[in-house]
Amino acid sequence: MGLTLDNPFIVSSSSLTDNADKVKKCADAGAGAVVLKSLFEEEIQAEIDASGEGTDHTEAVDYIREIQTGAGIKRYTTLIKDASAAVSIPVIASVNAVTRNWWEQHVPRLEAAGADAIELNISLMPYDYKDSEAAILDFYIKTVESVCKLVSVPVAVKIGFHFTSIPAVVDALKWAGARAVVLFNRFYQLDIDTTNLRLKSGSPMSSRDDLALPLRWITMMYGKTEAELAASSGVHQGDDAVKVLLAGAQVVQVCSTVYKNGYEHLGVMQRELEAWMDGQNFQTIDAFRGRLSQKRSDKPETFERLQYIQALVGQS
Numbered sequence: 001m002g003l004t005l006d007n008p009f010i011v012s013s014s015s016l017t018d019n020a021d022k023v024k025k026c027a028d029a030g031a032g033a034v035v036l037k038s039l040f041e042e043e044i045q046a047e048i049d050a051s052g053e054g055t056d057h058t059e060a061v062d063y064i065r066e067i068q069t070g071a072g073i074k075r076y077t078t079l080i081k082d083a084s085a086a087v088s089i090p091v092i093a094s095v096n097a098v099t100r101n102w103w104e105q106h107v108p109r110l111e112a113a114g115a116d117a118i119e120l121n122i123s124l125m126p127y128d129y130k131d132s133e134a135a136i137l138d139f140y141i142k143t144v145e146s147v148c149k150l151v152s153v154p155v156a157v158k159i160g161f162h163f164t165s166i167p168a169v170v171d172a173l174k175w176a177g178a179r180a181v182v183l184f185n186r187f188y189q190l191d192i193d194t195t196n197l198r199l200k201s202g203s204p205m206s207s208r209d210d211l212a213l214p215l216r217w218i219t220m221m222y223g224k225t226e227a228e229l230a231a232s233s234g235v236h237q238g239d240d241a242v243k244v245l246l247a248g249a250q251v252v253q254v255c256s257t258v259y260k261n262g263y264e265h266l267g268v269m270q271r272e273l274e275a276w277m278d279g280q281n282f283q284t285i286d287a288f289r290g291r292l293s294q295k296r297s298d299k300p301e302t303f304e305r306l307q308y309i310q311a312l313v314g315q316s
C-alpha cells in the first residue's frame with residue numbers, strides 16, 4: 001500500500017486500538033502499524049435512536065441525526081489525530097458502514113484527520129431473502145469505487161469468507177480501487193443459552209485453527225491478484241506469521257492473541273519470526289514471501305487437490 005513498516009505485524013481493528021494510549025502501547029511493544037477500532041455507522045445510528053426517542057417531529061429527528069453523527073465523527077477524527085501524534089508507525093483508520101452514502105460522506109474526513117490509510121470493513125449480513133449475491137457484490141464494488149475516488153490515501157478492504165468465489169471478489173475489489181484486501185474479518189458469533197432459552201454471543205476470540213482459511217486463500221491468490229493480501233484470523237504465534245508469509249501475505253494482522261497475551265506478545269512473535277528466519281538463513285521477508293503459494297508450486301494445476309488427496313490416502 002506504499003506504507004513503510006518496520007515489521008509485518010499490524011494490530012488489527014479492535015478495542016486494543018481505541019485510544020491513543022493503547023496505540024502507543026502497540027507501537028512501544030513493536031507493532032509495525034495499527035488499524036484503529038472501527039467507526040461504526042450502526043453505533044452512531046443507535047445513539048441517534050436513543051436520543052431521538054419520543055420525538056416524532058421530522059425536522060427535530062433530522063437535527064438530532066446531524067448533531068449525533070457530527071459528534072461521532074468528531075470523536076473518531078480526534079482519535080486519528082491523537083493516535084498519529086503519539087506514534088511514528090502508520091495509523092490506519094477503519095470504517096464499518098451499511099449504507100453507501102455514509103461511506104462517501106464521512107471517509108474523506110478520516111483522511112483529512114491524518115489517517116495514513118483507510119480500511120473499509122464491509123461486513124454486510126444479508127438477512128433479506130431478496131438480496132441476491134450479485135446485488136451484494138455490486139454494493140461492495142460500487143462502495144469501494146466511490147470511496148477510492150474521494151480519498152488519495154491507500155484503501156484496504158476487509159472482507160469475510162462467505163463468498164462463492166473469493167478470488168473473484170478480491171480481484172473485483174482490486175479493480176474497484178482497493179490496494180489491499182484483508183482476509184478475513186471475524187463476524188459476531190451467535191450462540192444459544194439452552195438453560196435460559198436465550199440467544200447469547202459466542203466467543204469473539206479466534207483460535208489457531210482459524211488460520212486455515214486465510215492460509216488457504218492467500219496461498220491460492222498470491223501473485224495472481226494485484227491486490228496485496230493481509231492475513232487476519234488465527235495468527236497467535238510467530239510460527240503462524242511464518243506460515244501466512246510463506247503463503248504470500250504482505251502483512252499479518254493480530255488481535256485475539258494480543259488480548260490473550262498482552263501487548264508484549266507483539267515483541268515475542270517478532271522474535272519468533274526472526275529466530276525462524278535466522279534458522280532458515282533468510283535475510284529478508286521478501287526472500288521467502290509466497291514461497292509455498294500455488295503460483296510458485298511446480299504443479300500449480302493440482303496444487304490444492306493434491307494436498308487433499310494426500311491427506312485422504314494418508315501419504316506424506
Ligand SMILES: Cc1cc2nc3c(=O)[nH]c(=O)nc-3n(C[C@H](O)[C@H](O)[C@H](O)COP(=O)(O)O)c2cc1C
Pocket residue numbers: 012013014015037038094121158184185186204205206207210232233234235253254255256257
Ligand atoms: C473484541 C474484538 C473487537 C473487534 N472489533 C473490530 C472492529 O471494530 N473492526 C474490525 O474491523 N474488526 C474488529 N474485530 C476483528 C479483528 O480485527 C480481527 O479481524 C479478528 O479478531 C480476527 O483476527 P484474530 O484471529 O487475530 O483475532 C474485533 C475482534 C475482537 C476480538
